[in-house]
Amino acid sequence: MDASTPPGGEYLKLRDVTDAMRKMMAAIDSSNRVLRAITDVRGTALAILAPGGRFLSANSSAAALFGYSIADLIGKSLVDMVRDSDQTRVSEGFSGTASSAFHSFGAVLRGRGGRDTDILLHKQPIADSEGKFSAFLVVFEEPVILQQESLEALSRPQSEFRRLYAHLMIGQEKERKRVSAELHDGLGQALTLIKLMVEDSLLRIERGSVDEAIGLLESTVLRIRETIGEVRHICNELRPRLLDDLGLAPALESLCRQIERASGKVVVIFDCRVREDEVPDGLKADMFRVAQEAMNNVVKHAVATEIRVSLQRVASNILLTIQDNGIGFEHLPLSADDASSSGLGLIGMQERVESNGGSFSLQSSESSGTLVSATWRT
Ligand SMILES: Nc1ncnc2c1ncn2[C@@H]1O[C@H](COP(=O)(O)OP(=O)(O)O)[C@@H](O)[C@H]1O
Ligand SMILES: [Mg+2]
Numbered sequence: 001m002d003a004s005t006p007p008g009g010e011y012l013k014l015r016d017v018t019d020a021m022r023k024m025m026a027a028i029d030s031s032n033r034v035l036r037a038i039t040d041v042r043g044t045a046l047a048i049l050a051p052g053g054r055f056l057s058a059n060s061s062a063a064a065l066f067g068y069s070i071a072d073l074i075g076k077s078l079v080d081m082v083r084d085s086d087q088t089r090v091s092e093g094f095s096g097t098a099s100s101a102f103h104s105f106g107a108v109l110r111g112r113g114g115r116d117t118d119i120l121l122h123k124q125p126i127a128d129s130e131g132k133f134s135a136f137l138v139v140f141e142e143p144v145i146l147q148q149e150s151l152e153a154l155s156r157p158q159s160e161f162r163r164l165y166a167h168l169m170i171g172q173e174k175e176r177k178r179v180s181a182e183l184h185d186g187l188g189q190a191l192t193l194i195k196l197m198v199e200d201s202l203l204r205i206e207r208g209s210v211d212e213a214i215g216l217l218e219s220t221v222l223r224i225r226e227t228i229g230e231v232r233h234i235c236n237e238l239r240p241r242l243l244d245d246l247g248l249a250p251a252l253e254s255l256c257r258q259i260e261r262a263s264g265k266v267v268v269i270f271d272c273r274v275r276e277d278e279v280p281d282g283l284k285a286d287m288f289r290v291a292q293e294a295m296n297n298v299v300k301h302a303v304a305t306e307i308r309v310s311l312q313r314v315a316s317n318i319l320l321t322i323q324d325n326g327i328g329f330e331h332l333p334l335s336a337d338d339a340s341s342s343g344l345g346l347i348g349m350q351e352r353v354e355s356n357g358g359s360f361s362l363q364s365s366e367s368s369g370t371l372v373s374a375t376w377r378t
Pocket of ligand 1 (some may be wrong): 171298300302324326345346349370
């Protein structure tokens with residue numbers, strides 16, 4: 001945060017701001033599904049606003065959300081940056097008399113590029129040690145995932161979350177069954193056959209039919225070679241071997257080329273701006289799988305001609321994005337119902353990212369294609 005002068009010419013004390021932050025943390029209900037689902041790929045957008053709504057201070061995430069540099073944002077009025085029909089609400093929300101308690105409300109930002117963005121504002125008054133109100137601490141959240149659904153989602157019964165959870169568990173169980181079937185049917189059968197072939201060869205040697213035995217052993221070697229290939233394939237399904245052999249960036253690069261070859265018509269551009277040692281080992285497989293599923297989705301559904309994959313550092317986070325220029329999808333299928341009617345790809349990616357403390361978001365439109373973003377704190 002930039003140190004700034006609040007109205008009245010006094011400086012806010014750090015302790016006053018952290019105290020407001022603590023109160024705000026307690027007031028925001030983290031078990032609320034909408035808040036959990038709303039993820040901001042840039043990190044938490046924070047600002048301090050003067051009574052009336054003028055920006056006194058902002059972090060880089062807030063500046064990015066509004067499309068300004070920090071320096072340019074300071075001094076601007078939030079009221080001027082929201083849709084006309086929201087101006088009264090925002091100006092009332094930040095009036096000097098609205099200083100009593102924590103409050104969350106929604107508004108539509110009029111973006112600089114003419115793009116409107118739904119945001120949620122969480123506002124906490126900052127008081128000095130004598131309890132005198134001086135400014136507002138504000139967190140801006142961008143409901144990337146649930147845009148139209150957010151209000152409905154608030155009223156959804158608890159049972160739906162249980163169903164979603166059960167669905168994920170079923171997904172995991174299905175995956176285990178698939179691996180087990182592959183081991184049983186693929187490897188198990190192959191090894192049984194090899195055993196029979198070797199036994200048969202032994203018998204022939206005992207009977208003196210050495211030439212026959214040699215022929216049989218030669219086919220056995222071929223069969224073993226195939227089986228090694230199958231083992232590789234299964235291991236690769238479980239954990240991409242390229243990752244261990246080459247590291248994350250080359251493995252992703254190779255995946256991009258593979259997708260390009262397989263699709264025949266999509267160009268994949270990979271931009272990697274992190275060093276191997278900046279990425280925690282425990283996250284690499286997740287990053288690879290998210291990129292893989294997102295790109296497979298593009299090939300399967302998007303009718304795109306280009307995919308841009310990027311891996312970069314944003315403050316202390318690592319951000320992975322997969323952007324296509326395809327047809328998008330109107331309805332964002334991130335509910336249990338949708339997941340059971342289509343694949344588990346999207347929901348599986350979200351689950352994978354969030355289970356390791358990351359956040360996942362999805363933006364899709366007919367005009368701009370689909371953007372899958374995953375961020376992990378490092
Ligand atoms: N990049 C994309 N472009 C267009 N549609 C997509 C894209 N990614 C996902 N979808 C849509 O979301 C649905 C769900 O995706 P997913 O959960 O991966 O399941 P599946 O790929 O098995 O259908 C897809 O069926 C498709 O309609
Ligand atoms: Mg899929």
